[in-house]
Amino acid sequence: MKEKIKEYCLIIVGVFLVALSLEYFFIPNNIAAGGLTGLAIVINHYIPSISTGPLVFIMDLVLFIVGFIFLGKSFGVKTIVSSFSLAGMMTIIEKFFNPQALTEDLMLASIFGTFITAIGMAIVFNANASTGGTDTIAKILNKFFHIDIGKSLLAVDFIITLLGAITFGINIGLYGLISVIINGIAIDKVIEGFHVCKEVTIISSKNDEIGKFIMNDLERGCTYLKGVGGFTGKDTYVLYAVLGRSEFIKLKQHISKIDPRAFITVGEVHEVMGEGFRNIQ
Template identity: 35%
Template structure:
Protein backbone atom coordinates (compact mmCIF):
# COMPACT_ATOMS: atom_id res chain seq x y z
CA UNK A 1 0.00 0.00 0.00
CA UNK A 2 1.29 3.45 -0.89
CA UNK A 3 1.74 5.98 1.92
CA UNK A 4 -0.36 8.49 -0.05
CA UNK A 5 -3.28 6.05 -0.25
CA UNK A 6 -3.02 5.26 3.45
CA UNK A 7 -3.06 8.95 4.41
CA UNK A 8 -5.99 9.66 2.08
CA UNK A 9 -8.04 6.83 3.60
CA UNK A 10 -7.28 8.02 7.14
CA UNK A 11 -8.25 11.62 6.26
CA UNK A 12 -11.39 10.49 4.42
CA UNK A 13 -12.41 8.30 7.35
CA UNK A 14 -11.95 11.30 9.66
CA UNK A 15 -14.29 13.49 7.58
CA UNK A 16 -16.90 10.74 7.34
CA UNK A 17 -16.73 10.03 11.09
CA UNK A 18 -16.84 13.76 11.97
CA UNK A 19 -20.11 14.23 10.09
CA UNK A 20 -21.54 11.05 11.58
CA UNK A 21 -20.64 11.91 15.18
CA UNK A 22 -21.37 15.65 15.24
CA UNK A 23 -24.19 16.04 12.71
CA UNK A 24 -26.01 12.79 12.00
CA UNK A 25 -26.22 11.27 15.50
CA UNK A 26 -27.06 14.43 17.52
CA UNK A 27 -29.96 15.17 15.17
CA UNK A 28 -31.37 11.65 15.09
CA UNK A 29 -30.66 11.05 11.41
CA UNK A 30 -29.57 7.76 9.85
CA UNK A 31 -27.34 6.43 7.07
CA UNK A 32 -27.46 3.75 4.41
CA UNK A 33 -25.63 0.42 4.38
CA UNK A 34 -23.82 -1.08 7.36
CA UNK A 35 -23.36 2.37 8.95
CA UNK A 36 -27.13 2.81 8.94
CA UNK A 37 -27.45 -0.50 10.78
CA UNK A 38 -24.98 0.65 13.46
CA UNK A 39 -27.04 3.81 13.95
CA UNK A 40 -30.27 1.84 14.32
CA UNK A 41 -28.63 -0.26 17.05
CA UNK A 42 -27.28 2.91 18.66
CA UNK A 43 -30.70 4.54 18.85
CA UNK A 44 -32.32 1.35 20.14
CA UNK A 45 -29.69 0.07 22.59
CA UNK A 46 -27.18 2.97 22.96
CA UNK A 47 -24.33 0.79 21.65
CA UNK A 48 -21.69 3.14 20.26
CA UNK A 49 -21.32 2.94 16.44
CA UNK A 50 -17.55 2.41 16.64
CA UNK A 51 -18.16 -0.77 18.65
CA UNK A 52 -20.84 -2.09 16.29
CA UNK A 53 -18.71 -1.14 13.27
CA UNK A 54 -16.09 -3.64 14.43
CA UNK A 55 -18.62 -6.30 15.48
CA UNK A 56 -20.43 -6.15 12.12
CA UNK A 57 -17.34 -5.94 9.92
CA UNK A 58 -15.04 -8.56 11.49
CA UNK A 59 -17.14 -11.56 10.38
CA UNK A 60 -17.68 -9.91 6.98
CA UNK A 61 -13.93 -9.48 6.50
CA UNK A 62 -13.25 -13.08 7.51
CA UNK A 63 -15.87 -14.25 5.02
CA UNK A 64 -14.57 -11.88 2.36
CA UNK A 65 -10.99 -13.01 2.98
CA UNK A 66 -11.96 -16.64 2.34
CA UNK A 67 -14.18 -15.97 -0.67
CA UNK A 68 -12.65 -12.91 -2.37
CA UNK A 69 -9.01 -13.25 -1.35
CA UNK A 70 -6.82 -11.02 0.81
CA UNK A 71 -5.53 -8.67 -1.89
CA UNK A 72 -8.67 -6.58 -2.32
CA UNK A 73 -9.38 -6.43 1.42
CA UNK A 74 -6.23 -4.64 2.60
CA UNK A 75 -7.37 -1.09 1.90
CA UNK A 76 -10.93 -1.91 2.99
CA UNK A 77 -9.58 -3.14 6.34
CA UNK A 78 -7.71 0.14 6.72
CA UNK A 79 -10.84 2.14 5.88
CA UNK A 80 -12.98 0.22 8.35
CA UNK A 81 -10.53 0.46 11.24
CA UNK A 82 -9.83 4.14 10.47
CA UNK A 83 -13.56 4.93 10.73
CA UNK A 84 -13.72 2.95 13.99
CA UNK A 85 -10.68 4.81 15.34
CA UNK A 86 -12.05 8.27 14.50
CA UNK A 87 -15.51 7.48 15.92
CA UNK A 88 -13.92 6.34 19.20
CA UNK A 89 -11.86 9.55 19.33
CA UNK A 90 -14.73 11.91 18.48
CA UNK A 91 -16.96 10.24 21.07
CA UNK A 92 -14.58 11.59 23.73
CA UNK A 93 -14.36 15.12 22.28
CA UNK A 94 -17.42 17.22 23.16
CA UNK A 95 -18.42 19.52 20.32
CA UNK A 96 -21.76 21.08 19.51
CA UNK A 97 -22.47 22.33 15.99
CA UNK A 98 -25.43 24.68 16.32
CA UNK A 99 -27.50 24.74 13.14
CA UNK A 100 -30.76 25.72 14.90
CA UNK A 101 -31.98 22.11 14.55
CA UNK A 102 -32.72 22.80 10.89
CA UNK A 103 -32.74 19.24 9.53
CA UNK A 104 -32.56 20.48 5.94
CA UNK A 105 -29.22 22.20 6.58
CA UNK A 106 -28.00 19.36 8.83
CA UNK A 107 -28.76 16.65 6.28
CA UNK A 108 -27.11 18.60 3.45
CA UNK A 109 -24.03 19.47 5.52
CA UNK A 110 -23.76 15.88 6.76
CA UNK A 111 -24.15 14.61 3.19
CA UNK A 112 -21.35 16.89 2.00
CA UNK A 113 -18.97 15.75 4.75
CA UNK A 114 -19.91 12.10 4.30
CA UNK A 115 -19.52 12.33 0.53
CA UNK A 116 -16.15 14.08 0.85
CA UNK A 117 -14.89 11.43 3.24
CA UNK A 118 -16.12 8.45 1.23
CA UNK A 119 -15.03 10.05 -2.04
CA UNK A 120 -11.47 10.41 -0.75
CA UNK A 121 -11.51 6.81 0.52
CA UNK A 122 -12.79 5.48 -2.82
CA UNK A 123 -10.27 7.57 -4.73
CA UNK A 124 -7.50 5.97 -2.67
CA UNK A 125 -8.82 2.52 -3.59
CA UNK A 126 -10.39 1.69 -0.22
CA UNK A 127 -13.88 1.17 1.17
CA UNK A 128 -15.43 1.20 4.62
CA UNK A 129 -16.31 -2.49 4.42
CA UNK A 130 -19.86 -3.47 5.28
CA UNK A 131 -22.27 -3.56 2.36
CA UNK A 132 -19.42 -3.32 -0.17
CA UNK A 133 -18.10 -6.73 0.92
CA UNK A 134 -21.59 -8.24 1.03
CA UNK A 135 -22.24 -6.92 -2.48
CA UNK A 136 -19.01 -8.37 -3.88
CA UNK A 137 -19.73 -11.77 -2.35
CA UNK A 138 -23.34 -11.69 -3.52
CA UNK A 139 -22.27 -10.71 -7.02
CA UNK A 140 -19.93 -13.69 -7.16
CA UNK A 141 -22.71 -16.18 -6.39
CA UNK A 142 -25.73 -14.54 -8.02
CA UNK A 143 -26.56 -12.80 -11.29
CA UNK A 144 -27.12 -9.46 -9.53
CA UNK A 145 -24.59 -6.65 -10.00
CA UNK A 146 -22.67 -5.04 -7.14
CA UNK A 147 -24.66 -1.82 -7.61
CA UNK A 148 -27.99 -3.69 -7.48
CA UNK A 149 -27.04 -5.48 -4.27
CA UNK A 150 -25.84 -2.29 -2.57
CA UNK A 151 -29.06 -0.53 -3.60
CA UNK A 152 -31.09 -3.42 -2.14
CA UNK A 153 -29.13 -3.19 1.14
CA UNK A 154 -29.66 0.58 1.34
CA UNK A 155 -33.39 0.17 0.72
CA UNK A 156 -33.59 -2.52 3.42
CA UNK A 157 -31.77 -0.28 5.91
CA UNK A 158 -34.06 2.66 5.07
CA UNK A 159 -37.10 0.43 5.63
CA UNK A 160 -35.68 -0.55 9.03
CA UNK A 161 -35.05 3.14 9.67
CA UNK A 162 -38.69 3.94 8.99
CA UNK A 163 -39.81 1.16 11.35
CA UNK A 164 -37.46 2.23 14.15
CA UNK A 165 -37.93 6.00 13.88
CA UNK A 166 -41.62 5.90 12.93
CA UNK A 167 -41.00 9.37 11.55
CA UNK A 168 -41.33 9.82 7.79
CA UNK A 169 -39.64 13.22 8.05
CA UNK A 170 -36.44 11.65 9.42
CA UNK A 171 -36.45 9.04 6.64
CA UNK A 172 -36.86 11.73 3.97
CA UNK A 173 -34.03 13.85 5.40
CA UNK A 174 -31.85 10.73 5.56
CA UNK A 175 -32.61 10.08 1.89
CA UNK A 176 -31.62 13.69 1.11
CA UNK A 177 -28.38 13.23 3.05
CA UNK A 178 -27.54 9.99 1.22
CA UNK A 179 -28.35 11.59 -2.15
CA UNK A 180 -26.10 14.59 -1.48
CA UNK A 181 -23.32 12.28 -0.30
CA UNK A 182 -23.61 10.19 -3.47
CA UNK A 183 -23.29 13.28 -5.66
CA UNK A 184 -20.27 14.57 -3.74
CA UNK A 185 -18.62 11.14 -4.05
CA UNK A 186 -19.02 11.37 -7.83
CA UNK A 187 -17.49 14.86 -7.90
CA UNK A 188 -14.49 14.00 -5.73
CA UNK A 189 -13.57 10.50 -6.77
CA UNK A 190 -15.57 9.84 -9.92
CA UNK A 191 -16.67 6.95 -7.73
CA UNK A 192 -20.00 5.60 -6.60
CA UNK A 193 -21.52 2.46 -8.07
CA UNK A 194 -22.20 3.48 -11.69
CA UNK A 195 -20.03 2.37 -14.59
CA UNK A 196 -17.08 3.57 -16.64
CA UNK A 197 -15.91 2.48 -20.07
CA UNK A 198 -12.15 2.03 -20.48
CA UNK A 199 -10.23 1.91 -23.78
CA UNK A 200 -6.60 0.93 -23.29
CA UNK A 201 -3.80 0.86 -25.85
CA UNK A 202 -0.65 -0.89 -24.71
CA UNK A 203 2.12 -3.13 -25.94
CA UNK A 204 1.23 -5.35 -22.98
CA UNK A 205 -2.45 -5.67 -23.83
CA UNK A 206 -2.61 -9.43 -23.19
CA UNK A 207 -1.14 -9.05 -19.70
CA UNK A 208 -3.42 -6.12 -18.85
CA UNK A 209 -6.51 -7.91 -20.17
CA UNK A 210 -5.69 -11.00 -18.10
CA UNK A 211 -5.18 -8.86 -14.98
CA UNK A 212 -8.50 -7.01 -15.43
CA UNK A 213 -10.31 -10.30 -15.97
CA UNK A 214 -8.78 -12.08 -12.95
CA UNK A 215 -8.23 -9.26 -10.44
CA UNK A 216 -10.94 -6.70 -11.21
CA UNK A 217 -13.32 -9.46 -12.34
CA UNK A 218 -14.69 -7.48 -15.28
CA UNK A 219 -15.15 -8.64 -18.84
CA UNK A 220 -12.61 -7.62 -21.47
CA UNK A 221 -12.84 -7.25 -25.25
CA UNK A 222 -9.77 -7.10 -27.49
CA UNK A 223 -10.20 -4.96 -30.60
CA UNK A 224 -7.73 -5.14 -33.47
CA UNK A 225 -6.27 -1.69 -34.07
CA UNK A 226 -3.39 -0.05 -35.91
CA UNK A 227 -1.28 2.97 -35.03
CA UNK A 228 -1.58 5.73 -37.63
CA UNK A 229 2.07 6.79 -37.62
CA UNK A 230 3.78 3.51 -36.80
CA UNK A 231 1.31 1.31 -38.73
CA UNK A 232 1.93 -1.24 -35.99
CA UNK A 233 -0.86 -3.67 -35.16
CA UNK A 234 -2.05 -3.66 -31.55
CA UNK A 235 -4.86 -5.17 -29.50
CA UNK A 236 -6.92 -2.33 -27.99
CA UNK A 237 -8.64 -3.31 -24.74
CA UNK A 238 -12.23 -2.31 -24.01
CA UNK A 239 -13.78 -2.98 -20.61
CA UNK A 240 -16.71 -1.64 -18.57
CA UNK A 241 -16.13 -1.46 -14.82
CA UNK A 242 -17.91 -0.10 -11.78
CA UNK A 243 -16.87 3.42 -10.79
CA UNK A 244 -15.76 2.10 -7.41
CA UNK A 245 -13.21 -0.06 -9.26
CA UNK A 246 -11.78 2.80 -11.33
CA UNK A 247 -8.83 3.77 -9.15
CA UNK A 248 -7.90 0.14 -8.55
CA UNK A 249 -7.99 -0.53 -12.30
CA UNK A 250 -5.86 2.52 -13.15
CA UNK A 251 -3.28 1.48 -10.56
CA UNK A 252 -3.27 -2.06 -11.97
CA UNK A 253 -2.71 -0.85 -15.54
CA UNK A 254 0.01 1.56 -14.43
CA UNK A 255 1.88 -1.22 -12.62
CA UNK A 256 1.90 -3.40 -15.74
CA UNK A 257 2.58 -0.65 -18.29
CA UNK A 258 3.24 2.92 -17.11
CA UNK A 259 3.14 4.07 -20.75
CA UNK A 260 -0.33 2.65 -21.50
CA UNK A 261 -2.72 5.08 -23.23
CA UNK A 262 -6.09 5.09 -21.43
CA UNK A 263 -9.35 6.86 -22.21
CA UNK A 264 -12.19 6.79 -19.67
CA UNK A 265 -15.80 7.53 -20.56
CA UNK A 266 -19.11 7.58 -18.68
CA UNK A 267 -21.22 4.49 -19.29
CA UNK A 268 -24.67 5.96 -18.67
CA UNK A 269 -26.50 2.67 -19.22
CA UNK A 270 -24.96 -0.79 -19.26
CA UNK A 271 -26.99 -3.81 -20.32
CA UNK A 272 -25.86 -7.40 -20.60
CA UNK A 273 -23.92 -10.10 -18.82
CA UNK A 274 -22.26 -9.03 -15.57
CA UNK A 275 -24.51 -5.99 -15.20
CA UNK A 276 -28.18 -6.66 -15.96
CA UNK A 277 -28.35 -10.00 -17.79
CA UNK A 278 -29.48 -13.06 -15.85
CA UNK A 279 -26.69 -15.58 -16.36
CA UNK A 280 -29.29 -18.35 -16.61
CA UNK A 281 -30.74 -16.76 -19.73
CA UNK A 282 -29.36 -18.20 -22.95
CA UNK A 283 -29.49 -16.63 -26.40
CA UNK A 284 -32.17 -17.96 -28.71
CA UNK A 285 -30.69 -20.09 -31.47
CA UNK A 286 -32.23 -19.80 -34.93
Protein backbone atom coordinates (compact mmCIF):
# COMPACT_ATOMS: atom_id res chain seq x y z
CA MET A 1 0.00 0.00 0.00
CA LYS A 2 2.81 2.41 0.95
CA GLU A 3 4.58 1.65 -2.32
CA LYS A 4 1.45 2.49 -4.34
CA ILE A 5 0.93 5.77 -2.47
CA LYS A 6 4.58 6.64 -3.12
CA GLU A 7 4.19 5.88 -6.84
CA TYR A 8 1.10 8.09 -7.17
CA CYS A 9 2.80 10.92 -5.26
CA LEU A 10 5.76 10.70 -7.64
CA ILE A 11 3.37 10.77 -10.60
CA ILE A 12 1.75 13.98 -9.32
CA VAL A 13 5.17 15.61 -8.78
CA GLY A 14 6.33 14.60 -12.28
CA VAL A 15 3.13 15.82 -13.92
CA PHE A 16 3.36 19.14 -12.04
CA LEU A 17 6.85 19.74 -13.47
CA VAL A 18 5.61 18.95 -16.99
CA ALA A 19 2.64 21.34 -16.59
CA LEU A 20 4.93 24.16 -15.39
CA SER A 21 7.31 23.75 -18.32
CA LEU A 22 4.44 23.72 -20.82
CA GLU A 23 2.60 26.74 -19.44
CA TYR A 24 5.62 28.95 -18.75
CA PHE A 25 8.09 27.98 -21.49
CA PHE A 26 6.51 26.18 -24.45
CA ILE A 27 2.93 27.40 -24.90
CA PRO A 28 3.59 31.17 -24.55
CA ASN A 29 6.41 30.87 -27.12
CA ASN A 30 4.42 28.60 -29.51
CA ILE A 31 7.09 25.90 -29.28
CA ALA A 32 5.39 22.65 -30.34
CA ALA A 33 7.94 20.26 -28.82
CA GLY A 34 6.14 17.06 -29.77
CA GLY A 35 3.54 15.17 -27.77
CA LEU A 36 -0.19 15.78 -27.62
CA THR A 37 0.56 19.10 -25.94
CA GLY A 38 2.57 20.12 -29.00
CA LEU A 39 -0.32 19.07 -31.22
CA ALA A 40 -2.70 21.00 -28.93
CA ILE A 41 -0.57 24.13 -29.35
CA VAL A 42 -0.89 23.78 -33.15
CA ILE A 43 -4.67 23.20 -32.99
CA ASN A 44 -5.10 26.10 -30.54
CA HIS A 45 -3.44 28.38 -33.09
CA TYR A 46 -6.20 27.58 -35.61
CA ILE A 47 -9.03 27.26 -33.05
CA PRO A 48 -8.10 29.74 -30.26
CA SER A 49 -11.49 29.32 -28.57
CA ILE A 50 -10.35 25.91 -27.26
CA SER A 51 -7.51 26.19 -24.75
CA THR A 52 -4.67 23.68 -24.66
CA GLY A 53 -5.68 22.02 -21.35
CA PRO A 54 -9.09 20.70 -22.55
CA LEU A 55 -7.57 19.79 -25.93
CA VAL A 56 -4.96 17.60 -24.26
CA PHE A 57 -7.68 15.92 -22.19
CA ILE A 58 -9.86 15.16 -25.23
CA MET A 59 -7.00 13.71 -27.29
CA ASP A 60 -5.78 11.62 -24.37
CA LEU A 61 -9.08 9.74 -24.29
CA VAL A 62 -8.39 8.30 -27.73
CA LEU A 63 -5.13 6.69 -26.57
CA PHE A 64 -6.36 5.36 -23.20
CA ILE A 65 -7.83 2.26 -24.81
CA VAL A 66 -4.48 1.52 -26.48
CA GLY A 67 -2.72 1.80 -23.13
CA PHE A 68 -5.15 -0.59 -21.45
CA ILE A 69 -4.87 -3.17 -24.24
CA PHE A 70 -1.10 -3.25 -24.70
CA LEU A 71 0.31 -2.15 -21.34
CA GLY A 72 -2.09 -3.68 -18.84
CA LYS A 73 -4.56 -2.45 -16.27
CA SER A 74 -1.99 -1.08 -13.83
CA PHE A 75 -0.35 1.11 -16.45
CA GLY A 76 -3.72 2.26 -17.75
CA VAL A 77 -4.97 3.38 -14.32
CA LYS A 78 -1.77 5.27 -13.56
CA THR A 79 -1.82 6.87 -16.97
CA ILE A 80 -5.42 8.02 -16.45
CA VAL A 81 -4.38 9.61 -13.14
CA SER A 82 -1.37 11.33 -14.67
CA SER A 83 -3.24 12.46 -17.81
CA PHE A 84 -6.20 13.83 -15.84
CA SER A 85 -3.75 15.53 -13.49
CA LEU A 86 -1.80 17.11 -16.36
CA ALA A 87 -4.92 18.36 -18.13
CA GLY A 88 -6.34 19.58 -14.81
CA MET A 89 -3.17 21.38 -13.73
CA MET A 90 -2.83 23.05 -17.14
CA THR A 91 -6.48 24.19 -17.05
CA ILE A 92 -6.12 25.58 -13.51
CA ILE A 93 -2.91 27.44 -14.41
CA GLU A 94 -4.52 28.89 -17.55
CA LYS A 95 -7.72 30.01 -15.76
CA PHE A 96 -6.37 31.33 -12.48
CA PHE A 97 -2.69 32.24 -12.96
CA ASN A 98 -2.68 33.77 -16.46
CA PRO A 99 0.69 32.21 -17.37
CA GLN A 100 3.24 34.33 -19.20
CA ALA A 101 6.52 33.28 -20.78
CA LEU A 102 9.32 33.37 -18.20
CA THR A 103 11.61 34.19 -21.11
CA GLU A 104 10.93 35.18 -24.70
CA ASP A 105 14.35 33.97 -25.78
CA LEU A 106 13.45 30.85 -27.77
CA MET A 107 16.76 29.13 -27.04
CA LEU A 108 16.44 29.62 -23.28
CA ALA A 109 12.78 28.61 -23.35
CA SER A 110 13.64 25.45 -25.30
CA ILE A 111 16.53 24.43 -23.04
CA PHE A 112 14.95 25.12 -19.64
CA GLY A 113 11.50 23.93 -20.68
CA THR A 114 12.94 20.72 -22.07
CA PHE A 115 15.03 19.86 -19.02
CA ILE A 116 12.13 20.48 -16.62
CA THR A 117 9.86 18.38 -18.86
CA ALA A 118 12.45 15.58 -19.08
CA ILE A 119 12.82 15.37 -15.31
CA GLY A 120 9.05 15.34 -14.82
CA MET A 121 8.43 12.72 -17.51
CA ALA A 122 11.28 10.52 -16.26
CA ILE A 123 9.72 10.55 -12.77
CA VAL A 124 6.37 9.53 -14.27
CA PHE A 125 7.91 6.80 -16.49
CA ASN A 126 9.87 5.47 -13.50
CA ALA A 127 6.55 4.97 -11.67
CA ASN A 128 5.40 2.78 -14.61
CA ALA A 129 3.03 5.39 -15.99
CA SER A 130 3.05 8.09 -18.65
CA THR A 131 1.56 11.52 -19.10
CA GLY A 132 -0.62 10.01 -21.80
CA GLY A 133 -0.69 10.68 -25.50
CA THR A 134 2.50 9.97 -27.43
CA ASP A 135 4.18 8.84 -24.18
CA THR A 136 1.90 5.80 -24.27
CA ILE A 137 3.03 4.97 -27.81
CA ALA A 138 6.67 5.34 -26.73
CA LYS A 139 6.07 3.00 -23.79
CA ILE A 140 4.52 0.40 -26.13
CA LEU A 141 7.56 0.59 -28.45
CA ASN A 142 9.81 0.21 -25.42
CA LYS A 143 7.94 -2.84 -24.16
CA PHE A 144 7.61 -4.80 -27.41
CA PHE A 145 10.64 -3.64 -29.41
CA HIS A 146 13.02 -2.79 -26.54
CA ILE A 147 13.71 0.66 -27.95
CA ASP A 148 14.81 3.21 -25.33
CA ILE A 149 11.86 5.33 -24.21
CA GLY A 150 13.64 8.56 -25.10
CA LYS A 151 14.41 7.40 -28.64
CA SER A 152 10.84 6.08 -29.09
CA LEU A 153 9.48 9.43 -27.98
CA LEU A 154 11.82 11.21 -30.40
CA ALA A 155 10.53 9.18 -33.36
CA VAL A 156 6.86 9.66 -32.44
CA ASP A 157 7.16 13.39 -31.77
CA PHE A 158 9.07 14.24 -34.94
CA ILE A 159 5.89 14.50 -37.04
CA ILE A 160 4.21 16.84 -34.53
CA THR A 161 7.30 19.04 -34.58
CA LEU A 162 7.02 19.27 -38.37
CA LEU A 163 3.41 20.41 -37.99
CA GLY A 164 4.63 23.08 -35.58
CA ALA A 165 7.19 24.25 -38.15
CA ILE A 166 4.48 24.48 -40.84
CA THR A 167 2.17 26.43 -38.48
CA PHE A 168 4.58 28.79 -36.71
CA GLY A 169 7.46 28.97 -39.16
CA ILE A 170 10.70 27.08 -39.66
CA ASN A 171 12.56 29.11 -36.99
CA ILE A 172 10.23 28.13 -34.12
CA GLY A 173 9.91 24.65 -35.65
CA LEU A 174 13.67 24.10 -35.37
CA TYR A 175 13.58 25.13 -31.71
CA GLY A 176 10.81 22.60 -31.23
CA LEU A 177 12.98 19.95 -32.90
CA ILE A 178 15.90 20.82 -30.58
CA SER A 179 13.56 20.39 -27.61
CA VAL A 180 12.36 16.99 -28.86
CA ILE A 181 15.93 15.73 -29.35
CA ILE A 182 17.19 17.00 -25.99
CA ASN A 183 14.06 15.66 -24.28
CA GLY A 184 14.57 12.16 -25.70
CA ILE A 185 18.20 12.01 -24.58
CA ALA A 186 17.58 13.65 -21.19
CA ILE A 187 14.71 11.29 -20.26
CA ASP A 188 16.91 8.22 -20.77
CA LYS A 189 19.74 9.78 -18.75
CA VAL A 190 17.45 10.75 -15.85
CA ILE A 191 15.84 7.29 -15.80
CA GLU A 192 19.30 5.69 -15.81
CA GLY A 193 20.19 7.85 -12.80
CA PHE A 194 17.23 6.45 -10.85
CA HIS A 195 18.55 2.89 -11.24
CA VAL A 196 22.31 3.34 -10.92
CA CYS A 197 23.81 0.80 -8.52
CA LYS A 198 27.32 -0.09 -7.41
CA GLU A 199 28.91 -3.28 -8.69
CA VAL A 200 31.49 -4.35 -6.12
CA THR A 201 34.25 -6.99 -6.19
CA ILE A 202 36.23 -7.61 -3.00
CA ILE A 203 39.34 -9.63 -2.24
CA SER A 204 39.93 -9.88 1.49
CA SER A 205 41.10 -12.28 4.18
CA LYS A 206 37.78 -11.45 5.90
CA ASN A 207 35.52 -12.36 2.96
CA ASP A 208 33.31 -14.60 5.12
CA GLU A 209 32.65 -11.81 7.59
CA ILE A 210 32.08 -9.28 4.80
CA GLY A 211 29.68 -11.67 3.06
CA LYS A 212 27.65 -12.12 6.24
CA PHE A 213 27.46 -8.34 6.66
CA ILE A 214 26.12 -7.96 3.11
CA MET A 215 23.49 -10.69 3.57
CA ASN A 216 22.45 -10.04 7.18
CA ASP A 217 22.87 -6.30 7.67
CA LEU A 218 22.37 -4.97 4.15
CA GLU A 219 19.94 -7.77 3.21
CA ARG A 220 21.52 -8.18 -0.20
CA GLY A 221 22.81 -11.26 -1.97
CA CYS A 222 26.46 -11.88 -2.84
CA THR A 223 28.48 -14.47 -4.74
CA TYR A 224 31.86 -16.08 -4.01
CA LEU A 225 34.03 -16.62 -7.08
CA LYS A 226 37.03 -18.94 -6.95
CA GLY A 227 40.32 -17.40 -8.02
CA VAL A 228 44.08 -17.80 -7.90
CA GLY A 229 46.40 -15.01 -6.79
CA GLY A 230 48.68 -14.04 -9.68
CA PHE A 231 51.55 -13.10 -7.37
CA THR A 232 51.17 -15.71 -4.62
CA GLY A 233 49.74 -18.55 -6.71
CA LYS A 234 47.42 -19.36 -3.81
CA ASP A 235 43.70 -20.12 -4.05
CA THR A 236 41.51 -17.23 -3.06
CA TYR A 237 37.90 -16.08 -3.22
CA VAL A 238 36.53 -12.98 -4.88
CA LEU A 239 33.32 -11.58 -3.37
CA TYR A 240 30.87 -10.08 -5.86
CA ALA A 241 27.80 -7.99 -5.00
CA VAL A 242 25.53 -5.32 -6.46
CA LEU A 243 24.39 -2.66 -3.99
CA GLY A 244 22.56 0.63 -3.83
CA ARG A 245 24.63 3.78 -3.24
CA SER A 246 23.80 4.10 0.46
CA GLU A 247 24.39 0.37 0.97
CA PHE A 248 27.83 0.61 -0.60
CA ILE A 249 28.78 3.45 1.76
CA LYS A 250 27.83 1.26 4.74
CA LEU A 251 29.80 -1.66 3.30
CA LYS A 252 32.89 0.47 2.74
CA GLN A 253 32.75 1.74 6.32
CA HIS A 254 32.42 -1.83 7.60
CA ILE A 255 35.36 -3.10 5.52
CA SER A 256 37.57 -0.20 6.65
CA LYS A 257 37.07 -1.35 10.24
CA ILE A 258 37.71 -5.07 9.83
CA ASP A 259 40.22 -5.18 6.94
CA PRO A 260 41.77 -1.87 5.83
CA ARG A 261 44.05 -3.83 3.44
CA ALA A 262 41.15 -5.31 1.44
CA PHE A 263 41.27 -4.92 -2.34
CA ILE A 264 38.02 -3.44 -3.72
CA THR A 265 36.93 -2.47 -7.21
CA VAL A 266 33.73 -0.51 -7.79
CA GLY A 267 31.80 0.11 -10.99
CA GLU A 268 28.43 1.61 -11.89
CA VAL A 269 25.63 -0.45 -13.40
CA HIS A 270 22.67 1.41 -14.91
CA GLU A 271 20.05 -1.29 -14.60
CA VAL A 272 19.72 -4.29 -12.31
CA MET A 273 16.94 -6.87 -12.59
CA GLY A 274 16.19 -9.89 -10.47
CA GLU A 275 15.59 -10.76 -6.84
CA GLY A 276 15.87 -7.73 -4.58
CA PHE A 277 15.81 -5.31 -7.52
CA ARG A 278 13.43 -4.57 -10.41
CA ASN A 279 11.29 -7.34 -11.81
CA ILE A 280 12.83 -8.73 -15.02
CA GLN A 281 9.45 -8.26 -16.74
